Amino acid sequence: xxxxxxxxxxxxGVSGHExxxxxxxxxxxSNPKAEVIEDKMGNVTVKLGSGKEKLMVVAHMDExxxxxxxxxxxxxxxxxKVGNFSESYFxxxxxxxxxxxxxxxxxxxxxxxxxxxFKDKKEAETSLKEGDVxxxxxxxxxxxxxxxGPKMDDRAGCYVLLSLINELKDLNKEVYFVFSAQQNxxxxxxxxxxxxxxxxxxxxLEAENCKNGVELSKGPVLSIMDKSLVIxxxxxxxxxxxxxxxxxxxxxxxxxxxxxGGLIQKECFGVKTAVxxxxxxxxxTPTEMVHTSDIxxxxxxxxxxxxxx
Amino acid sequence: xxxxxLLKTLCDAHGPSGNExxxxxxxxxxxxxxxxxxxxxxxxxxxxxxxxxxxxxxFMAHADEVFLLVTSIEKRGFLKFKPVGIDPKTxxxxxxxxxxxxxxxxxxxxxxxxxMSKEESTEGIKPEQLLIxxxxxxxxxxxxxxxxxxxxxxxxxxxxxxxxxxxxATDDRASIFAMYWCGKELENxxxxxxxxxxxxxxxxxxxxxxxVASYCINPDLAVAIDVTFDNGPLGDTERENNLGGGPxxxxxxxxxxxxxxxxxxxxxxxxxxxxxxxxxxxTGTDAWDIQIVRSGIPTLLISIPIKYMHTSVEVINLDxxxxxxxxxxxFVEKITDSEVEALTCF
Amino acid sequence: MFLKSEFLQKxxxxxxxxxxxxxxRKLIIDYVKPYVDEVKVDNIGNVIVHKKGNGKRVLxxxxxxxxxxxxxxxxxxGTLRFAALGGINSKVIPCKVVDIGDKKIKGxxxxxxxxxxxxxxxxxxxxxxxxxxxxxxxxxxxxxxIVELGDYAVFETEFSQFGENLVKxxxxxxxxxxxxxxxxxxxxxSCDLYGSFNVQEEVGERGALVAAYGVNPDIGIALExxxxxxxxxxxxxxxxxxxxxxxxxxxxxxxxxFNTDISDSIMDVAKSFKIPYQKRRAIAxxxxxxxxxxxxxxxxxxTISVPCRYIHSSVSVASIDDFENAQKLLINxxxxx
Numbered sequence: 001x002x003x004x005x006x007x008x009x010x011x012x013g014v015s016g017h018e019x020x021x022x023x024x025x026x027x028x029x030s031n032p033k034a035e036v037i038e039d040k041m042g043n044v045t046v047k048l049g050s051g052k053e054k055l056m057v058v059a060h061m062d063e064x065x066x067x068x069x070x071x072x073x074x075x076x077x078x079x080x081k082v083g084n085f086s087e088s089y090f091x092x093x094x095x096x097x098x099x100x101x102x103x104x105x106x107x108x109x110x111x112x113x114x115x116x117x118f119k120d121k122k123e124a125e126t127s128l129k130e131g132d133v134x135x136x137x138x139x140x141x142x143x144x145x146x147x148x149g150p151k152m153d154d155r156a157g158c159y160v161l162l163s164l165i166n167e168l169k170d171l172n173k174e175v176y177f178v179f180s181a182q183q184n185x186x187x188x189x190x191x192x193x194x195x196x197x198x199x200x201x202x203x204x205l206e207a208e209n210c211k212n213g214v215e216l217s218k219g220p221v222l223s224i225m226d227k228s229l230v231i232x233x234x235x236x237x238x239x240x241x242x243x244x245x246x247x248x249x250x251x252x253x254x255x256x257x258x259x260x261g262g263l264i265q266k267e268c269f270g271v272k273t274a275v276x277x278x279x280x281x282x283x284x285t286p287t288e289m290v291h292t293s294d295i296x297x298x299x300x301x302x303x304x305x306x307x308x309x
Numbered sequence: 310x311x312x313x314x315l316l317k318t319l320c321d322a323h324g325p326s327g328n329e330x331x332x333x334x335x336x337x338x339x340x341x342x343x344x345x346x347x348x349x350x351x352x353x354x355x356x357x358x359x360x361x362x363x364x365x366x367x368f369m370a371h372a373d374e375v376f377l378l379v380t381s382i383e384k385r386g387f388l389k390f391k392p393v394g395i396d397p398k399t400x401x402x403x404x405x406x407x408x409x410x411x412x413x414x415x416x417x418x419x420x421x422x423x424x425m426s427k428e429e430s431t432e433g434i435k436p437e438q439l440l441i442x443x444x445x446x447x448x449x450x451x452x453x454x455x456x457x458x459x460x461x462x463x464x465x466x467x468x469x470x471x472x473x474x475x476x477x478a479t480d481d482r483a484s485i486f487a488m489y490w491c492g493k494e495l496e497n498x499x500x501x502x503x504x505x506x507x508x509x510x511x512x513x514x515x516x517x518x519x520x521v522a523s524y525c526i527n528p529d530l531a532v533a534i535d536v537t538f539d540n541g542p543l544g545d546t547e548r549e550n551n552l553g554g555g556p557x558x559x560x561x562x563x564x565x566x567x568x569x570x571x572x573x574x575x576x577x578x579x580x581x582x583x584x585x586x587x588x589x590x591x592t593g594t595d596a597w598d599i600q601i602v603r604s605g606i607p608t609l610l611i612s613i614p615i616k617y618m619h620t621s622v623e624v625i626n627l628d629x630x631x632x633x634x635x636x637x638x639x640f641v642e643k644i645t646d647s648e649v650e651a652l653t654c655f
Numbered sequence: 656m657f658l659k660s661e662f663l664q665k666x667x668x669x670x671x672x673x674x675x676x677x678x679x680r681k682l683i684i685d686y687v688k689p690y691v692d693e694v695k696v697d698n699i700g701n702v703i704v705h706k707k708g709n710g711k712r713v714l715x716x717x718x719x720x721x722x723x724x725x726x727x728x729x730x731x732x733g734t735l736r737f738a739a740l741g742g743i744n745s746k747v748i749p750c751k752v753v754d755i756g757d758k759k760i761k762g763x764x765x766x767x768x769x770x771x772x773x774x775x776x777x778x779x780x781x782x783x784x785x786x787x788x789x790x791x792x793x794x795x796x797x798x799x800x801i802v803e804l805g806d807y808a809v810f811e812t813e814f815s816q817f818g819e820n821l822v823k824x825x826x827x828x829x830x831x832x833x834x835x836x837x838x839x840x841x842x843x844x845s846c847d848l849y850g851s852f853n854v855q856e857e858v859g860e861r862g863a864l865v866a867a868y869g870v871n872p873d874i875g876i877a878l879e880x881x882x883x884x885x886x887x888x889x890x891x892x893x894x895x896x897x898x899x900x901x902x903x904x905x906x907x908x909x910x911x912x913f914n915t916d917i918s919d920s921i922m923d924v925a926k927s928f929k930i931p932y933q934k935r936r937a938i939a940x941x942x943x944x945x946x947x948x949x950x951x952x953x954x955x956x957x958t959i960s961v962p963c964r965y966i967h968s969s970v971s972v973a974s975i976d977d978f979e980n981a982q983k984l985l986i987n988x989x990x991x992x
Contacts, residue, residue: 421966624789
């Protein structure tokens, strides 16, 4: 797979602990005109172009994970979830801490544990402490134009953003590409970014579950409504126009997810917001599967949207 | 147009959450003589009736109604859907309007009793069992409707006894009518306060429009106008609200106490019937969001009692609606700019 | 609006729940009088018409009544208690608009809002005691001055085009049967033809028993608006009939088993005139043919129906093509006798 996508996927960045992924993102910006800002919440905002309209394009850089809350005498670590996911998909998967230590995530008796092989509490405490976070890790499978592994949601979105930042020139609007922090904890980073930027419009680039008719390789998914956002009809029409112009067929969905869009839309004077997603099979599991054509069409569509008059 | 016809036009119209702009032409026409209309980035519509002073009061009623969303297209042109704010039990044998490439009628039906098993007959309806019949073939319907299209209830308002009416979306178009009535009462009044009549968006999906509208207008005072339950056997028997008993003024942490006391004083003085209801926390209305915008806004919640909320036969009293309009108009008429400060301090 | 469904529209909009068929009776008598030799109304209210002929004695019937509601009591907040007239499943009752009595007083059927329902109530089945008819009255006293015990109520439903070549409206069971019979009566036949527009089918085929007794036919054909559950969430073997596949010929139901000679002849007519038809693939339900079997010395019976989705609710759906083909089929079959 593409080297940039690979490094994005393999970098640590659990919600609230995004410094690693932040570094990688900043390091991969090659556009000399890009103005890079890091704010109080840890968002990375890249400003490009100028014009009457202010557009925000956001993808979240954080991943879900586990936070150590207590270290048992036997060296096992009790942990809590960071983000909303079902433990039924994560039993006995491998997690990796910020400092590189790996362990097994276990779900037993309604509690979550991480076993990193420490023989007792003392040994555990030489490398880890309460408050340390671990993200889900694993191999990446590539086959038949699909890529499968952890963190597709939403490093695939971040990849699209980075590609656009590095490719675009001669923009006719003021565009703010935001790599948001803490999306998994309720869209906290993105809201603060929107409060600061006060954009007119916003596209949230996400990953959407393949169910209710949404399929891989069938194009980007426009969410009509999710748990916290009803798509703004003006921006919906613009996206549909852009899709028509680029011959991209959109998929539509009514989603069960919560995205950054919910809080962005209500900031200050309001923002016309839409969520555009890359279809993702087995979302919120250690083996999220996407199709490379969907990443390409999503990028093409957002590019057309940004560049249109 | 007489009052019933005007209310009927407002309520029969379709404006599900996110598409309130479908009903904006009707609202703009009604309020056109009061002042200029403007829309914010979220889609909230505001008409400003200017006063001679500097202080601003915002009245807010939500323009959206509960609805359904198409979630898939099935064989024989039937549609699966997700109800948003509507009890599936009230949807059996209900006629709807499907807003696809064009508006087409739909019917939500179930299998006839003759073909039901004993369990099916006696069990409650499960929302997954309901489908919208479009009368089109699967191929033909796919040319008109797609996943995510909106569906609203099809109901023409009817008159009942005692100035009661029944229809859909009286929650909260009745409150928009109340604001209109307020504007009419103030037509020839020389008032200090600048009045902002706001038809807010997306209240039914979490009172989302209120925050943006309040941020944009930044009023000194705000009144959210919504509907509330009556105290009949099919309502909330713990309350004192009743149809014909006038507007219901809310008491609780979401409501500014001095502001509220002043409004009740005016109701008593001008013999406008009213009732009181208590909300210990989140009122579940736009008032909850308005109160904490920017540096805070002194907020009131006034509600119009209705029966059978969120169904196609909501029953409401036309006199209650007008009395709500009269009450808020009285406040605007009697309160001067200088009194606002005293009213809102703690 | 389709030309051929104007009378059907009038019939659908008329009020005629079981026992109160007056409005429908008048419409039908006015429509068929010019085409028949004799019209009479018998002692239970059936309209019996006769087109004299020398052939076999054939009785074709359809029922005028629809399912409805009847007022059974007064609540002290001014709302009304009610029961079903005919077999309505209580699930379809909530949140409908009704017209009460001859004066057509408007009422709505209320239900407790979902916000106020307990978790149990949300899952529970609707029963009529959880609903009321609300006419906007402020007191029991006021209501008693306007509505009486035993007043009937029918659903207020518009009749109109629907989807592709379909119509929607109330009471298609069995106003569609009445309309098929009314059109068929315009033709000439050699058989001794009786047409019977019956009352009170929905409460036990009551009118038909009296009609059949009076006519004493050799052959009886019942015309119905019949069950159709061709929705995708119903397994195909439970559909009974499919809208648009043509008039349905019954095999058996709760009250009769249909005479294969007659049914076969009907199907032969369909084949030779290239009229689409289907079998009614269910044995649930019952109709007036059952009364013909139980009256006097019985009769050989068959049933031709127009498939209708959602019968026994406030709004049903049927195909205009099925409606026209049912007429063609009946007319051409009667001409063979």
